[in-house]
Amino acid sequence: MAYTHMLVMFFIGVSLCNGFIYRRFYAKSPQISVTVQDQWFVQRLDHLNGADSRVWKQRYFVNDSFTQDSGPVFLMIGGEGAANPAWMTYGTWITYAEKMGALCLLLEHRFYGQSHPTEDMSVDNLRYLSSQQALADLAHFQTVMTEKLGLGSRKWVVFGGSYPGCLAAWYRIKFPHLAHAAVASSAPVQAVVNFTEYLDVVQASLARNHSDCPRSVKLASDTLLELLAYKENYEKITKDFNLCKLLDVSSKMDFAFFLDTIAEYVMDIVQYNNDNREFEGVKGTNVTIQVVCNIMASESLGSPYERYVEVLQHIMKAKKEKCIDVRYHKYVQDMRDSRWGGPSSTGGRQWLYQTCTEFGYFQSSDSPSQPFSGFPLSYHVQQCYDIYGADFNLSMVTGAVQQTNENYGGLNVQASRIIFPNGLIDPWHALGINTNLSIDLVAIPMQDAAHCADMYPARPEEPPVLPAVRRQIFDQLTNWLQL
Incomplete structure (x- = not known):
């Protein structure tokens, strides 16, 4: 497996089945x-x-x-x-x-x-x-x-x-x-460079036994986008999603990184739905699509946005996470650290490098057939550039992916x-x-x-x-x- 923050592949500890979600x-x-x-x-x-x-x-x-x-x-x-x-x-x-x-x-x-x-x-x-x-x-x-x-x-x-x-x-x-x-x-x-089908399947999987679930997630996502348009809402968003620091959106990458981070919590639940991973020490395996969609269907919890907040808090509690760090500059700083023992040395820096130089697999929100917004292909490719240097651009990634398939x-x-x-x-x-x-x-x-x-x-x-x-x-x- 996405701790690299661009791929839900993967991370279950053994790295035998990370799913490129080295989250x-x-x-x-x-x-x-x-x-x-x-x-x-x-x-x-x-x-x-x-x-x-x-x-x-x-x-x-x-x-x-x-x-x-x-x-x-x-x-x-x-x-x-x-x-x-x-x-x-x-x-x-x-x-x-x-x-x-x-x-x-x-x-x-x-x-x-x-x-x-x-x-x-x-x-x-x-x-x-x-x-x-x-x-x-x-x-x-x-x-x-x-x-x-x-x-x-x-x-x-x-x-x-x-x-x-x-x-x-x-x-x-x-x-x-x-x-x-x-x-x-x-x-x-x-x-594939732009793996739009990833979120298409997320939507289909959410809808499998809960036909209205993707729509509720989409409404919540749209409300979040509306709130992000005004800085006076940032304190509320920070509290709602238990962010580690007060939300600061100063660039397109800040904006996309925040939205991608929040969406990945649901993406992760879908990818590993009901998988028996507890023997590896993975926390939160009891949170499933059923749990997520039951919360999203519960009108007593308020609007779709309020239900979505409850979903994120529920997942975080199950995983025993205290807060979510959505600072893009901090992420880039950590990922640039090339030391063994550095903050990204458990796999984040390495796996993102492999996706930039071999596989792509960028899980963008470019498809209309999925419930999320705000993290296009350009955002994922920009990470390659920001972390590894100017040579890591869309042309290079496209050529590398073609070479892999060849x-x-x-x-x-x-x-x-x-x-x-x-x-x-x-x-x-x-x-x-x-x-x-x-x-x-x-x-x-x-x-x-x-x-x-x-x-x-x-x-x-x-x-x-x-x-x-x-x-x-x-x-x-x-x-x-x-x-």
């Missing part, structure tokens, strides 16, 4: 106590330059408690945040591993968590942060570990959700001699033995594979399910489609591993 108010990765030892792999800095012999240490985890001599190797791919060792004992892939006798490995993504390839995150050093380098990390890791652990001819299956889901699919595409199969959950494999194929996947589960509540499914491409490029659309829902531990309250989805994935992998 800035998830600046710290929630962790729970799991007894899994950090291990370190000597990794190449630049796989794209054979003359560069520099190396660094990349963190990984191992669970060999289920391993059988004839079993496969499962490789979980880390993403845009710290790798959470909780995934070594929880999650659907662990259930599969127990049944299949698999060795489980989790490799943390370069530049995230404790995997620091360079002395800082300067723009010059961030050139070593890319999906291509990450895929090459996986290949080198697999090759060395196969020899080191004596894994011989065991078949490797790669798993990932959200951005790591893309990496799982792309690893199978680019390294078919290494990855026997892949499960690419909620993977938006089509890069490199990996976008929706035109040319490979085999990849499973693409996608929750249809999740806005990211709009950029994913939702219909079968061939007999062994399998799409699994998950009705009423959200982002990476198939990856989380089962529970009685989950969407009813998930048990069958997990069985289908297990059966498909079982068949492929016999080939």
Whole structure:
């Protein structure tokens, strides 16, 4: 996953399924106590330059408690945040591993968590942060570990959700001699500069069982825009939304940043609706679309705007957040800080860089088919410029996105033995594979399910489609591993 404040992708701590919502108010990765030892792999800095012999240490985890001599190797791919060792004992892939006798490995993504390839995150050093380098990390890791652990001819299956889901699919595409199969959950494999469909799906998901909910949110959003037109309302807005400092809108970027920040609270609820993320230490998982729309339908709470305020306060209370910081200048200052240990070093600076240089994925309010206003594409691209420099403009981003799709194929996947589960509540499914491409490029659309829902531990309250989805994935992998 949007703590970068431009992408609701993502942040759930493990960074296996951030959804590109590395949201800035998830600046710290929630962790729970799991007894899994950090291990370190000597990794190449630049796989794209054979003359560069520099190396660094990349963190990984191992669970060999289920391993059988004839079993496969499962490789979980880390993403845009710290790798959470909780995934070594929880999650659907662990259930599969127990049944299949698999060795489980989790490799943390370069530049995230404790995997620091360079002395800082300067723009010059961030050139070593890319999906291509990450895929090459996986290949080198697999090759060395196969020899080191004596894994011989065991078949490797790669798993990932959200951005790591893309990496799982792309690893199978680019390294078919290494990855026997892949499960690419909620993977938006089509890069796009202006991802207007994100909020279109948010509106559709809000309306699914609450037809008037998007309209109420739109009325509230319009009222907020009217209030913002007059500075005498800023004290009221500050109090209504529990802002950390008195609202100060002195530029278009201040204006857009505030509106985007507030909207992202609802966007986040939709993306992760009813997902079982508590084992990672995520707070507020009990707030769902149902909760939001029930509040928006409650006329006893006042006008749609007053109900919207209640929604935000309810979410903040559930997440145990004291206030919302909507100061764009402070955000830019934090994001420019290139130090490890700086305010954006948990993933915000790194992930925004990747979106500016590879993926776009900018969730603008440019579409008329959604309930929010005020954060257009130009606002998102301006962040690239303000944080990384003058070279990071719309032309550069557009060219980078085109190159990404040329490199990996976008929706035109040319490979085999990849499973693409996608929750249809999740806005990211709009950029994913939702219909079968061939007999062994399998799409699994998950009705009423959200982002990476198939990856989380089962529970009685989950969407009813998930048990069958997990069985289908297990059966498909079982068949492929016999080939």
